[in-house]
Amino acid sequence: MSKQYVMGLDIGTTSAKAVIFTKHGDVVSEAEVGYATLHPAPGWCEQDPLEIEAAAIEAIHTAMTRSAIDKEAIISVGLSSAMHSLICVDAANTPLSPSITWADGRSAALADELRATDIGERIYLATGTPLHPMSPLLKLLWMQENKYEPYLKAAKFLSIKEFLTSRWFGEDAVDYSIASATGLFNIYTRQWHEEALSLASIRENQLSRPVPATHLFTGLDVDIAEQMRLDPNTPFVAGGSDGPLANLGIGAINPGETAITIGTSGAIRQMSAAPHTDSRQEVFCYAFTDDLWVLGGPTNNGGNVLEWLKNTIGHAELTAALETQQDPFDVLIDAANQVAPGADQLLFLPYLNGERAPHWDASARGAFIGLCSTHTSHHMARAGLEGVLYAILSVAESLEALTGETEKLYANGGFARSEIWVQMLADMFGREVHLPVSHQSSAWGAAWVSLYAVGEVTDLRAIKQSIPMKGVVVPDMEKHEVYRKMFEVFREMYGVVGGSVRKLQRV
Structure with missing residues (x-):
């Protein structure tokens, strides 16, 4: 059977989504599996990394079986995930802590203190990550200050995407855009930033090796492959975070092309051929490839506002919706x-x-x-x-x-x-x-990067010809x-x- 489909796996804030596309961007199958978010203390926001792993495997399995896709038909799998997650793990990739998400606010006071210092400004200017509780750097500072036991025992610190690839392929590698969102990564040199690591009292060998978006993970664990209904030789590609991949998947790649995404939260982003940071510290700047960076800003409030409106003032509309x-x-x-x-x-x-x-x-x-x-x-x-x-x-x-x-x-x-x-x-x-026709732009961006990585397409910008658009x-x-x-x-x-x-x- 000829290889004719490509998959994007998107590990989001509330669910894992597996989307199978033709090489022209048409969706042929998709599946979404949710997972819980826990709030064990005010301002804390945590998830179970093993539950997320199970959801990702189930989403791929369901997408494959729902449309009876033969495992030999999959060219490659591109990876996307939400930013700023942090998991303390041991040397065998067993989680010692929950996955602490971008929405966790336990380090808010530390963020305010650091933002007001010269070292805070220097770290922002080098890393492009605003000094905010979302940042893994601030999470690590909180762990250090509070003698958090998983932090003290950790062999490694991983994002949720690294957690999956480390367990599935036995390789600790992190793409530039996920690394950039940690506050520990120099976006100019594309290496871990020594001053940030020193501040967090962690070593470079406790972090994954930074790799380009096109990095190939091969040798999928045979048991995991069987659960997914994939050939274990299927290449997985590092891809990136959901932000730049959404820009790529929607076609907002050139200067002046801006993408707006609103789900539970929201963001606005532009791609750039050079990094940009300034002392105002109002937007992020993350590396994506060797010659592309993404600039923008996230807002905490999007669809959650609509949910709140429905629950507080939308009783009449809720009743009408039930009736109709x-x-x-x-x-x-x-x-x-x-x-x-x-x-x-x-x-x-x-x-x-x-x-x-x-x-x-x-x-x-x-x-x-x-x-x-x-x-x-x-x-x-x-x-x-x-x-x-x-x-x-x-x-x-x-x-x-x-x-x-x-x-x-x-x-x-x-x-x-x-x-x-x-x-x-x-x-x-x-x-x-x-x-666009499909709202799964991050998954399509990840899938396209994987096609580029395995030589099926000639460059990233060519995706503009393979994005089904709905209108203007x-x-x-x-x-x-x-x-x-x-x-x-x-x-x-x-x-x-x-x-x-x-x-x-x-x-």
Whole structure:
């Protein structure tokens, strides 16, 4: 049988997704398996790495069997994962700790302290990783300060993707973009950063060998291969983190091409031919390949805001959805769309889970600004959806200060399934928004890197010819003018209420 399919395995924040594509980017099979997130203490966010491993294996198995894909038909598997996870393991790759995720906030006080120092600025300028509790560097500092037993006993420190590849292939290797997101990796030299390692009191041999995105993992464990329904000779390719791979998978590769992803959280990113960091420390810059870097900023709040709105003010919409067998989120967004842009001068700061870019403030909190007696739940829903996009626009301003103006806007992630929400994005940015057919852009980016690594395609940028696109959303410039004026107020509000929020938290 000829090898005709390629797989992307995406280890996300809440689930593992295996997607099987043709070489032209058409999805032929996919499967998703979720896993739990645990909060054993306030601000802590942990997952079971063995549960994630089982979910990844099951997702691949299900994707293979669901469409009766023969194992001999798979060319290669590309790997993608969420950033900033950290697991303490022993020499045999047995976990000594949970996987501590990007959302963990236990090191918030340490992050604030380090950000205010010269050494903190030097580490950011070299590594491109903002000083925030998401960073494995800060997690390690917390472990060191608190004499965390798994840290003291660890032979190695791995991300969730390294954990899987180390167990499946017996090789400790980490791609540049996952390494970059640790705060321990110099994005200019593409080597571990000695000053950061010294600060965390760890040795270079406790970390994996940095490798390019095209690095091949071969010799898949026979038992694991059988569980996956794959040939053990199937090459796996290192790929990268979900951010740059989403840009690649959506076609946002050239200067001025910007990708916006909104799932549970959100991000905006551009690829660059050179690294960029500056003393403002507002955006990240991560290495991807030897000649490509990704710049951007994540926001903690995206689809979680819609979930919160549904649960707090969306009771009528939830009831209507049950009666009509509709998706309650669609009903809530339809209700919000009954309100004019700007929600009748109502603003929502969407910082329900603190905020990352551009403020990097784990203590930030949400707020409605301008609420009055004429506002309804529909106004609040509209303001909530707009608030998520205003936060993305705030990051876009910081990003454009380093990379130049956005020329072409792409969107993917769960929010891209909503025509209304994407139209809001186009109107707010005043730009056309280009949408792919598949929302699995990170998986397709990973799959394409694997095709490049095994010689099936000639270069990474050629993916632009193999991305099935759904269409273009055109902005309404009259609505854009309303949003422009509202955003002028929004950008002031963090500074206005931030001090009061911090005082409130000390009451």
